[in-house]
Structure formats: C-alpha cells, structure tokens
Amino acid sequence: MDLVKVKNLSRTFDVSKPWLNRVIERQPKLFLKAVSEVDFDIAERSTYALVGESGSGKSTIGRMLVGLLTPSGGNVEIEGVDLANETDAAKVAAVRADIQMIFQDPYASLNPRWRVRDIIVEPVLARGGETKGLAERLLEQVGLSAEDAGKFPHEFSGGQRQRICIARALSSEPRLIVCDEPTSALDVSVQAQVLNLMSDLKDSFGLTYLLISHDLTVVQHMADRIGVLYLGRLVEEADPDTLFSDPKHPYTQMLLEAAPRLDAFGREVVPPEGEIPNPIDPPTGCAFHPRCPLAVDRCRAERPELREVGTSRAACHLAE
Amino acid sequence: MTEPVLSIRDLSVEIPTRKGIVCPVDSVSYDIAPGEILGVVGESGAGKSMAGNAVIGLLNPPARIAKGEIWLNGTRIDQLSGDAMRRLRGKEIGMVFQDPLTSLNPLLQIGDQLTETMLTHLDISRSEAEKRAIAALQEVGIPGAADRLNSYPHEFSGGMRQRVVIALALCAEPSLIIADEPTTALDVSVQAQIVALLKKLCRERGTAIMLITHDMGVIAEAADRVAVMYAGRLAELGPVREILTSPSHPYTDGLMASTPLASRGKSRLHQIPGSMPRLNAIPDGCAFNPRCPYAADKCRHDPGPQGVEGRAACWFPIVRERTA
Amino acid sequence: MTDTPVPKTAPVRDKSRFAVAMESDFIYAFKRSPVAIISTIVVLTLVLSAVFAPLIATTNPFDPASLNLMNGFTAPMEPNAFTGDTFLLGTDDQGRDVFSTILYGMRISLFVGVAAVLFAMVLGITLGLISGYFGGWTETIIMRTADVQLTFPSILVAMLIFGIAKGITPVEYRDQMAIWVLILAIGLSDWVQFARVVRSATLVEKSKDYVAAARLIGRKPGAIMLRHILPNVLSPVLVIATISLALAIIAEATLSFLGVGAPPTQPSLGTLIRIGQGFLFSGEWWILLFPAVTLLALALSVNLLGDWLRDALNPRLR
Numbered sequence: 015m016d017l018v019k020v021k022n023l024s025r026t027f028d029v030s031k032p033w034l035n036r037v038i039e040r041q042p043k044l045f046l047k048a049v050s051e052v053d054f055d056i057a058e059r060s061t062y063a064l065v066g067e068s069g070s071g072k073s074t075i076g077r078m079l080v081g082l083l084t085p086s087g088g089n090v091e092i093e094g095v096d097l098a099n100e101t102d103a104a105k106v107a108a109v110r111a112d113i114q115m116i117f118q119d120p121y122a123s124l125n126p127r128w129r130v131r132d133i134i135v136e137p138v139l140a141r142g143g144e145t146k147g148l149a150e151r152l153l154e155q156v157g158l159s160a161e162d163a164g165k166f167p168h169e170f171s172g173g174q175r176q177r178i179c180i181a182r183a184l185s186s187e188p189r190l191i192v193c194d195e196p197t198s199a200l201d202v203s204v205q206a207q208v209l210n211l212m213s214d215l216k217d218s219f220g221l222t223y224l225l226i227s228h229d230l231t232v233v234q235h236m237a238d239r240i241g242v243l244y245l246g247r248l249v250e251e252a253d254p255d256t257l258f259s260d261p262k263h264p265y266t267q268m269l270l271e272a273a274p275r276l277d278a279f280g281r282e283v284v285p286p287e288g289e290i291p292n293p294i295d296p297p298t299g300c301a302f303h304p305r306c307p308l309a310v311d312r313c314r315a316e317r318p319e320l321r322e323v324g325t326s327r328a329a330c331h332l333a334e
Numbered sequence: 335m336t337e338p339v340l341s342i343r344d345l346s347v348e349i350p351t352r353k354g355i356v357c358p359v360d361s362v363s364y365d366i367a368p369g370e371i372l373g374v375v376g377e378s379g380a381g382k383s384m385a386g387n388a389v390i391g392l393l394n395p396p397a398r399i400a401k402g403e404i405w406l407n408g409t410r411i412d413q414l415s416g417d418a419m420r421r422l423r424g425k426e427i428g429m430v431f432q433d434p435l436t437s438l439n440p441l442l443q444i445g446d447q448l449t450e451t452m453l454t455h456l457d458i459s460r461s462e463a464e465k466r467a468i469a470a471l472q473e474v475g476i477p478g479a480a481d482r483l484n485s486y487p488h489e490f491s492g493g494m495r496q497r498v499v500i501a502l503a504l505c506a507e508p509s510l511i512i513a514d515e516p517t518t519a520l521d522v523s524v525q526a527q528i529v530a531l532l533k534k535l536c537r538e539r540g541t542a543i544m545l546i547t548h549d550m551g552v553i554a555e556a557a558d559r560v561a562v563m564y565a566g567r568l569a570e571l572g573p574v575r576e577i578l579t580s581p582s583h584p585y586t587d588g589l590m591a592s593t594p595l596a597s598r599g600k601s602r603l604h605q606i607p608g609s610m611p612r613l614n615a616i617p618d619g620c621a622f623n624p625r626c627p628y629a630a631d632k633c634r635h636d637p638g639p640q641g642v643e644g645r646a647a648c649w650f651p652i653v654r655e656r657t658a
Numbered sequence: 659m660t661d662t663p664v665p666k667t668a669p670v671r672d673k674s675r676f677a678v679a680m681e682s683d684f685i686y687a688f689k690r691s692p693v694a695i696i697s698t699i700v701v702l703t704l705v706l707s708a709v710f711a712p713l714i715a716t717t718n719p720f721d722p723a724s725l726n727l728m729n730g731f732t733a734p735m736e737p738n739a740f741t742g743d744t745f746l747l748g749t750d751d752q753g754r755d756v757f758s759t760i761l762y763g764m765r766i767s768l769f770v771g772v773a774a775v776l777f778a779m780v781l782g783i784t785l786g787l788i789s790g791y792f793g794g795w796t797e798t799i800i801m802r803t804a805d806v807q808l809t810f811p812s813i814l815v816a817m818l819i820f821g822i823a824k825g826i827t828p829v830e831y832r833d834q835m836a837i838w839v840l841i842l843a844i845g846l847s848d849w850v851q852f853a854r855v856v857r858s859a860t861l862v863e864k865s866k867d868y869v870a871a872a873r874l875i876g877r878k879p880g881a882i883m884l885r886h887i888l889p890n891v892l893s894p895v896l897v898i899a900t901i902s903l904a905l906a907i908i909a910e911a912t913l914s915f916l917g918v919g920a921p922p923t924q925p926s927l928g929t930l931i932r933i934g935q936g937f938l939f940s941g942e943w944w945i946l947l948f949p950a951v952t953l954l955a956l957a958l959s960v961n962l963l964g965d966w967l968r969d970a971l972n973p974r975l976r
Contacts, residue, residue: 206592274551
C-alpha cells in the first residue's frame with residue numbers, strides 16, 4: 015500500500031527584487047521553479063530516496079511533504095488525505111501528527127537553550143500527550159543514556175545530536191519520517207552508526223522514510239526505491255539495483271560516473287561537462303541537454319515526459 | 335629518491351586553554367615529493383587542517399607550533415618571521431580552501447588579483463603578468479579566459495570560482511599547493527572536474543599537492559600516498575592502494591569498513607563505536623584504544639609507536655597476506 | 659557516545675542552570691577582567707546605596723522639617739559657622755545635606771533609567787520579533803518607522819515627547835507625572851536599536867532548523883517566538899540594554915539639567931547638577947561637583963560593563 019502519493023507537485027519561489035527596485039530598474043518579477051510536476055509514490059514501510067545535486071529541489075519536496083512549505087501546484091496525499099485541499103482540520107492534524115523530520119545540521123536543529131528532555135518531548139507536548147519518562151526511554155532507544163535528558167545540546171557531539179534529533183522525531187510515534195541529508199554533516203564512522211540506527215528503528219517502529227541525499231553510496235545502501243532529480247524534475251526512478259547497474263538517464267549515468275569511488279585508485283575520469291544551469295532560466299526542452307553527450311535536436315525543443323522503461327521510469331527521449 | 339618538496343618532522347601544535355594545553359597535532363612527520371599528491375585524511379577534529387595551517391604559518395593564535403621542524407625545498411620554514419612567511423606563501427606555497435570566497439577579494443577583478451599576485455612574487459612586467467594570467471585561467475579550464483579577466487568573483491559559479499582560486503594559487507608557480515577540502519562545498523559533477531584538474535596540474539607541472547579531505551573516495555581517486563590522522567596523530571602513512579585495501583591500523587580498517595559500498599549490499603554497516611575524542615579528553619595510551627576492537631592493556635597506557643611510512647601507529651597492527 | 663556504562667540507579671538530578679552558568683566561559687572571562695570586576699563593584703555600590711538611601715542618608719532632603727536654613731552653604735567636612743553641624747559633602751543653599759540629596763537623586767536617576775530601558779526593551783523586542791518573524795509589510799512598516807525615528811537625535815525625540823505630554827497634562831498633576839513622562843519619553847526614543855538587533859537576530863534564528871522542527875509539529879508563531887527564538891536572541895539585547903542604561907541615565911540628566919525633566923521637588927542627579935552650577939562661580943563648588951562626579955562614575959561604570967559584556971558575549975572576538 016502507498017503511504018504517500020505525490021502528484022504533479024510544483025513549487026515556485028518569488029525571487030524578485032523588492033518592489034521599489036523593480037519599479038525603478040523596470041525589471042519584471044522573477045520566479046524560480048524549484049520543483050516542477052514531480053510525482054512518485056512511497057510504499058508503506060519502505061525507504062524512498064531522492065537524490066540530486068544542489069538546486070535539484072529535493073529539500074523543497076521534503077519540506078512540502080512535512081508542511082513547512084505549501085505546494086504551488088499539484089498535491090501531496092498522505093494516508094489518503096490530500097493535505098493542501100482537505101477542509102476537515104481534524105483530519106489534517108491527524109495526518110500531520112504522523113509525519114516527522116530529521117534535519118541535516120545537528121547543530122542548528124536543536125534549540126541550544128533547551129534541555130534535551132524538553133526538546134524530545136515537545137512534539138508530544140504540543141498535542142497535550144503524556145510525557146513522563148518518555149525522553150529517557152527514547153534516549154536509550156537511540157543509544158544514549160537516560161541521564162542525558164537533563165543536559166543541554168552543546169554537551170554532545172554531532173553524532174549524538176543527530177541521535178537526539180531522531181529521538182525527537184520518534185516521540186510522537188510517526189509513520190513517516192522525512193530525513194533531509196541526515197548524515198552529510200557527520201563523519202564517516204559516525205555516519206555508519208546513524209544509518210544503522212535508522213535501519214533498526216525502521217524495523218522496530220514500522221517506519222517509512224523519505225531519504226533526501228546527495229550521496230549516492232548512502233542512498234544505495236538505504237533505499238528501496240530511488241528518484242533522481244535534476245533542476246526540479248524527476249528524471250529517473252528505479253530500484254537501487256537497476257539504477258546502479260543499468261542507469262537509463264544520461265544524467266544518472268553522469269552522476270554515477272563522477273561520484274568518487276573507494277576502489278578507483280588513480281582512475282582517470284573524463285569529468286562531466288559544464289555545471290548546473292541557473293534554475294531561474296532553465297534550458298529549453300530537456301533541462302539536461304546542454305551537458306548531455308547524447309543530445310539530439312529533439313532534446314532541445316521538446317521536454318521528455320517521465321515514461322516507463324523496463325522496471326524504471328526515465329524522462330529521456332533516447333532511453334530504452 | 336628525489337629531495338622532498340615538503341618535509342614535516344615530528345611536528346606538534348598546541349593550544350593553551352584555561353583547562354590546560356591541548357594538542358591538536360601531535361608528533362606528526364611526513365614528506366611530499368615533487369609531482370606527488372599526498373592525501374591527508376581524517377574525520378573532524380583529527381588535526382589535518384591544523385597541520386596544513388602550521389605549514390603555511392597561518393595558525394590562529396593562541397595555537398602555536400610546540401615542537402618539530404618544517405622544511406620546504408631544503409629550507410627550514412617553521413621559524414621564519416611573519417614577513418618572510420608572507421613572501422613564501424603565494425610564491426612557494428599556493429593555497430586552496432574549501433570556500434573559494436575566502437581566498438578571493440570580492441572587490442577586485444580577478445585579472446587584477448592574478449597580476450598583483452604575480453607582480454608581488456615574480457620579477458616580470460605588467461603586460462607579461464597579464465599574459466600569464468590569461469594562460470593560468472585557460473589552464474584551469476575557464477572558458478573565454480581573456481574576457482573574464484575583468485569579472486568580479488561573484489560573477490562566477492561555485493565551481494568556476496574554485497578554478498579561479500586554483501589559478502591564483504599556481505600563478506606564481508609554487509612548488510607546493512595545499513588544498514584544504516577543495517571540493518567539499520561542490521556538487522558531485524563539479525567535484526570530479528576539480529579533482530581531475532588538480533591531478534592534471536600535478537602531473538604537468540610537477541607541483542606537489544597536499545590534499546586535505548575527509549572524503550576517502552576523493553583520496554582514492556586523486557592521491558598517490560595517504561596519511562591517515564586520528565586525534566592529532568598520524569595513524570598510518572603509505573601508498574594509497576596499500577592503505578585503503580589492506581589497512582594495518584584498526585582505525586583505518588574500521589573507517590573503510592563503515593563506508594557504504596555497493597559490493598556490501600544491504601547488510602548492516604560496520605560501525606566504530608563512539609566518536610573522535612574531544613581535544614581536551616584524548617585518552618591515555620593510544621588515542622584510539624576506547625574504540626578499538628583489539629585494544630589490550632598495553633594500548634591503554636602506552637601511546638605506541640609513532641606512525642611513519644610503512645609502520646602504523648599501533649602496537650598490534652593488522653597483518654594481512656598481501657595479494658600482489 | 660560515551661562508552662562508560664550507565665548505572666541504573668535513581669535518576670541523577672539535572673545540573674541547575676546556575677551551575678551550568680558558573681562553569682561557562684562567561685564567568686571565566688569575568689574573573690579575568692579587572693575592568694569588569696571594578697565596574698561591577700562600582701555599579702553595585704551605587705545601586706545598593708541608592709536603593710537603601712533612607713537607611714544610609716543622614717537626613718531626608720525632601721522632608722522640610724529636617725532642614726535648617728541656617729546650615730546653607732556649609733563646606734564639606736567643615737563645621738557650620740552658625741550651627742556647628744558638619745556635613746560629609748557639605749550642604750546646598752537650602753541647607754540640604756549634599757550627600758543625602760545625591761543618594762536620593764541617584765534613586766530617581768536610576769529608577770528613570772532602568773524603567774525607560776525596560777520599556778524600550780519590551781517594546782523593541784516585541785516589534786523586532788514580529789517584524790523579523792513575519793517579514794513582509796509588517797516588517798516594512800515597523801522598520802521604516804524605526805529608520806525615520808533614527809534620523810532625529812534621541813534627546814530631541816525625548817524632548818518632543820516630553821513637551822507634548824506636558825502640554826496635555828493638567829497643571830496640578832505635572833510634577834507628579836514628570837517622572838513617568840520622562841520614562842515614556844526616554845523609552846520611546848530608545849526602542850529602535852532593540853528592535854533592529856532583535857529583528858536581525860530573529861532572521862538568523864528563524865532560518866535554523868529547530869524553528870522548522872517546532873513549526874512542523876504545529877506550534878503557533880507566538881509560541882515559537884516566545885519559547886524558541888526569544889531565549890536565543892537575548893544575549894545581544896543584554897549588551898544593548900546595559901549600554902542603553904548608561905545612555906538613559908545621561909539622557910535623563912540632560913533633560914533634567916535643561917529643566918524639562920525631574921522637578922526640583924524630586925531632584926535627580928541632573929536636577930542637582932543644574933542647581934549646583936548656579937553656585938560654581940560663587941565658590942560653593944561642592945554643590946555641583948559631587949553630584950556630577952557621581953553621575954560620571956555611574957554612567958562610566960555601566961558603560962564599561964556594557965562594553966565588556968559585548969566583547970565577552972561576542973563569539974567572534976574570542
């Protein structure tokens with residue numbers, strides 16, 4: 015069963031200069047389309063990963079899912095409730111209670127003036143739940159000790175802080191956790207601890223993850239299904255084995271080729287061409303065509319739709 | 335063997351704090367040969383950047399060199415005055431940092447920054463300097479180099495900016511470039527471009543590069559030799575293939591095993607328990623002993639041998655059958 | 659993770675906030691700074707002697723019954739020619755003990771200063787939080803108002819407000835109201851810097867993920883501003899409040915000196931200086947000098963403390 019259905023999701027940001035500057039300099043309003051017509055489903059108790067480089071819109075999608083941003087178009091349906099259009103506030107609140115988030119920077123995501131106990135139980139407290147002993151229990155579940163509840167965040171290392179964030183996310187007993195680059199601020203040895211912890215908790219709590227990352231190795235290790243984003247659009251979606259052994263989209267191929275590999279001593283990569291274009295003014299047709307080694311005229315004119323290619327989905331005219 | 339470009343001997347850096355003196359770099363020795371990329375790898379707090387800063391004389395006070403020697407092309411440089419060190423930076427040592435904006439003056443056109451640097455360090459005319467500036471920008475792969483001399487740093491994208499920094503670092507033809515996390519702030523595709531560029535410079539110009547990074551993948555692809563640091567000490571040092579495929583220090587071994595790899599499938603990752611100790615709480619004996627699966631009593635009291643080429647800083651190094 | 663095994667005994671009591679604070683770099687830096695220690699001592703001495711003025715002062719200068727006009731113009735430490743009474747710091751024209759008038763005057767100066775800063779602080783923090791958190795038109799209106807106000811010298815703003823308030827207060831209440839009008843005037847002229855600092859700090863804090871974490875569980879903006887953001891923007895506010903306190907005390911003295919502040923029936927340090935300057939050239943220097951020195955010591959030590967606070971709380975200067 016699909017816990018999350020994302021349909022045609024778009025988000026535009028107004029990046030115009032202030033009104034007065036626009037009037038004086040006679041400039042039009044500028045819009046940045048961070049996410050365009052993305053759709054995917056997340057099966058219950060699975061891990062869906064979104065990968066992409068900067069400007070791909072992966073974090074924006076995550077923030078729309080948890081309700082920190084409202085979509086400009088399309089919708090997000092969680093547990094069968096369309097969050098943007100549902101009018102029954104109680105229903106929305108019930109669904110919202112089932113969603114939590116883990117952030118990238120473990121230093122900024124914990125209020126430095128609060129004790130760990132208060133941080134962890136806040137999601138429960140916000141709904142008026144019972145919190146006695148909850149923080150202590152959760153701390154032990156994430157591998158810290160009950161005594162840590164009385165400490166302040168600055169007394170912990172980055173990895174320990176990320177565990178506290180996980181404990182906070184678990185406190186309201188969510189079904190879906192959006193993990194936005196949960197380990198990219200952590201060292202490799204600590205990353206392994208956190209990833210293992212996430213896997214364990216997924217099994218014991220029956221969680222569903224949306225994992226947002228730029229790190230292909232992390233995604234490959236964790237995900238059941240992977241969506242690759244480029245300039246706000248889903249360009250390919252596949253299960254990890256297929257994606258890594260047989261990538262359909264030239265962008266995915268480029269990413270896999272460019273990613274540094276541990277076993278590639280002195281490998282001579284032909285580095286990819288060009289850089290990510292300015293998302294305010296994306297290329298016509300397929301956004302990847304200026305960097306694509308295979309691009310033909312059709313790619314410059316016509317934007318490819320996401321279509322099924324084998325067990326994958328890819329947005330490329332030439333994929334087969 | 336050729337004379338090394340940079341030679342660090344028994345270097346220690348200390349910072350006096352109110353709770354006593356901490357030692358972010360502790361008795362570290364390594365050499366870099368001409369045309370060689372030495373990867374210095376370690377997690378945050380390992381002291382890898384601090385060692386690099388000590389070499390270029392950019393330690394933030396109160397941090398200071400406690401003991402040891404730094405030799406550059408046969409000259410001892412750790413006791414040079416501030417002025418002499420400033421002349422040396424730029425001329426003999428180029429620097430590339432994680433954030434390209436810290437090395438570029440936002441108010442100066444990049445052409446001016448390049449020519450000024452050359453005029454300061456090289457005995458050439460202004461027109462010659464301008465010619466070389468264009469050549470340097472071309473060499474680092476900036477399209478339309480001649481037209482971009484008049485651009486300001488903010489007009490470049492992140493990857494292009496890092497290329498400009500590299501051009502700036504090498505324009506005075508230094509024998510050593512210290513690159514501190516040069517690709518960390520960049521996207522994967524751009525990172526690959528920068529790594530390829532560094533390798534090319536190293537090969538074509540014979541510049542020695544000290545590549546400081548936390549990314550084992552970058553080390554594997556770029557470095558010839560690698561120095562693994564842990565808690566300020568050198569855990570082990572050697573040819574990159576040897577260290578990464580058959581590490582003899584348990585820390586390197588754990589680090590390699592905890593990296594997710596396709597070949598390992600979905601099984602649980604190996605994890606090293608605990609985390610890098612804080613500087614003011616480095617354990618007695620071997621700094622790694624509380625996290626080490628093989629730690630014995632000896633490890634808890636005696637720091638063990640110093641890490642040098644071919645010998646890990648460990649009482650009980652992992653011995654493997656080397657597959658040729 | 660610390661790998662030390664956790665003994666499963668009764669829960670350890672959390673370290674109190676006080677204990678945590680005492681171990682902080684802040685207290686450490688304080689102990690190392692002679693300037694901070696000396697100015698704290700001076701401020702504390704002055705504040706305590708102002709608060710306990712009725713216990714310390716030899717006479718109550720506001721009680722006409724305790725005054726003896728014969729004691730007028732007694733020099734410090736010299737017996738009066740007529741009555742033989744000696745006064746530590748001498749007396750003024752009406753025979754009021756200068757030492758006592760300073761203590762009582764300082765009370766009024768400090769009260770007006772502290773109350774004005776508190777008022778400016780509450781107003782500034784509220785408006786700063788609101789404009790930083792909500793942005794948009796709310797922010798534009800609040801911050802542009804602040805900008806406009808900044809273009810006038812604050813003493814001018816205070817005089818303007820004071821003048822208006824005086825104009826609309828009935829004559830018989832004027833003296834009673836003077837102190838409160840003074841507080842209002844100085845406070846209103848001073849909220850801008852609090853609002854600016856709080857707004858920019860709020861912008862920084864708002865973008866941090868702990869605020870996002872609170873938003874996504876459905877915390878309301880008011881709760882987020884008060885419970886999450888406010889505690890994290892207070893350190894710069896503390897610095898400004900201290901420096902503002904010195905400025906407010908001086909502003910009050912200036913207004914009183916100009917005759918638009920505290921009335922002679924409730925003289926503040928500024929009023930005392932105004933009274934005293936009339937006698938400077940006739941040889942009764944002590945009537946001016948001692949209140950002036952007290953004002954100087956108070957303003958200077960509060961200011962030094964503020965400067966030190968700014969350095970100590972600024973992580974970039976460490």
